[in-house]
Amino acid sequence: MQEVVTRDGFQNEARFVDTDEKIKLINQLSQCGYARIEVTSFTSPKAIPALRDAEQVMKGIKRHPGIDYTVLVPNLRGAERALSCDVDEANLVMSASESHNLSNLRMTCEQSFHGLSEVIKEIQPTRTAINVSLSTAFGCPMEGDIPLETVLSWVERFAEQGVRGITLCDTTGMAYPTQVAEVVDKFRERFHNLQLTVHLHNTRGMALSNALAAIEAGADRFDSALGGLGGCPYAPGATGNVCTEDLVHMLELMGYRTGIALEQILEAASQLPALVHHDVPSQVLKAGHRLNLHAVPDLVKEHAGN
Numbered sequence: 001m002q003e004v005v006t007r008d009g010f011q012n013e014a015r016f017v018d019t020d021e022k023i024k025l026i027n028q029l030s031q032c033g034y035a036r037i038e039v040t041s042f043t044s045p046k047a048i049p050a051l052r053d054a055e056q057v058m059k060g061i062k063r064h065p066g067i068d069y070t071v072l073v074p075n076l077r078g079a080e081r082a083l084s085c086d087v088d089e090a091n092l093v094m095s096a097s098e099s100h101n102l103s104n105l106r107m108t109c110e111q112s113f114h115g116l117s118e119v120i121k122e123i124q125p126t127r128t129a130i131n132v133s134l135s136t137a138f139g140c141p142m143e144g145d146i147p148l149e150t151v152l153s154w155v156e157r158f159a160e161q162g163v164r165g166i167t168l169c170d171t172t173g174m175a176y177p178t179q180v181a182e183v184v185d186k187f188r189e190r191f192h193n194l195q196l197t198v199h200l201h202n203t204r205g206m207a208l209s210n211a212l213a214a215i216e217a218g219a220d221r222f223d224s225a226l227g228g229l230g231g232c233p234y235a236p237g238a239t240g241n242v243c244t245e246d247l248v249h250m251l252e253l254m255g256y257r258t259g260i261a262l263e264q265i266l267e268a269a270s271q272l273p274a275l276v277h278h279d280v281p282s283q284v285l286k287a288g289h290r291l292n293l294h295a296v297p298d299l300v301k302e303h304a305g306n
Contacts, residue, residue: 001248001260002036002197002223003029005272006057007072008241009229011041011048013276019053021275023060028268030061033259035221036068038091042078058085070131074105079119082128089129091167092116096151097140100171104135113157120161132158133167133199138183139174148183155191165195167223170210173203177213184217199223200242201231202281207242208250215256222247226265227272227280245269245284253290262289 006026010017022040029037039061045052054071063069070089073079082090094112095101101109116132123130136143137151155166168183180198187196198214198221200207211222228243248260269285 001258003034004038004223005226007038009225012231019056022057026061030064032261032264038070041072042081043074079122091131093133095135096146097136097143099142100136100140130163131165135169135171137168138170141172167197167199169199173201175210177209180210181213181217184214184219188218197221227269227282243282249284
């Protein structure tokens with residue numbers, strides 16, 4: 001399980017979440033059993049003002065052994081800033097769709113690839129690992145379905161450059177279970193040595209079903225956001241990420257070992273409405289664990305006694 005709430009979750013919020021509150025939340029999440037926490041983004045503060053405190057947050061958190069603290073890196077300047085904070089991993093981003101890449105990054109896919117190749121060269125001599133997130137891998141809101149071979153060809157080109165992992169992103173929640181299963185299966189078939197992460201959004205209510213399909217096809221790493229927060233500012237129709245506590249609750253009931261302390265992340269999630277000044281989509285936060293039982297009504301007790 002890989003938490004993205006303080007990057008993907010907060011980047012789309014209208015209100016700025018205080019730097020100290022971000023640090024406090026990340027330190028709390030570091031106690032919960034995550035494999036990776038995406039802390040922030042070294043994007044231009046003009047582009048994403050909600051994450052303008054990237055250096056302060058990254059340098060202010062208490063790191064725990066066994067957790068990779070990753071950050072989004074869009075370009076060489078972002079890489080320089082990230083490396084100055086000694087991040088564990090740099091997460092580079094481009095789209096599999098030309099339209100979304102132009103909308104999001106103001107570049108063609110080929111231009112993005114060239115730019116990210118320079119970033120990879122800059123980072124590779126350091127201890128920092130490299131992951132590449134491919135947005136719109138399961139569909140583009142402007143182009144529709146992206147051919148699977150297009151997605152895999154971008155994976156191939158980044159694999160040739162020696163990146164550690166690839167994240168396949170369902171940027172606007174267009175994925176459906178059989179499609180997810182096919183994409184993950186083909187990825188696993190071709191790229192045995194790459195770390196695969198699946199990044200799902202719940203725009204159409206299929207994120208949990210898609211996660212199960214991905215697991216059955218061989219995926220074992222998932223991005224998720226506490227409270228179900230998130231969404232790409234440049235993707236029409238995008239809503240929140242698959243909710244961490246909803247996903248963990250489901251998987252643990254099914255016998256999967258997520259490594260996450262559910263009660264601890266629910267405690268952390270309960271603080272989000274005050275931080276972002278609105279309700280959050282989390283279902284388990286509202287309803288509780290399925291075995292959080294209610295008191296027996298007096299009427300039932302009286303009936304049982306008769």
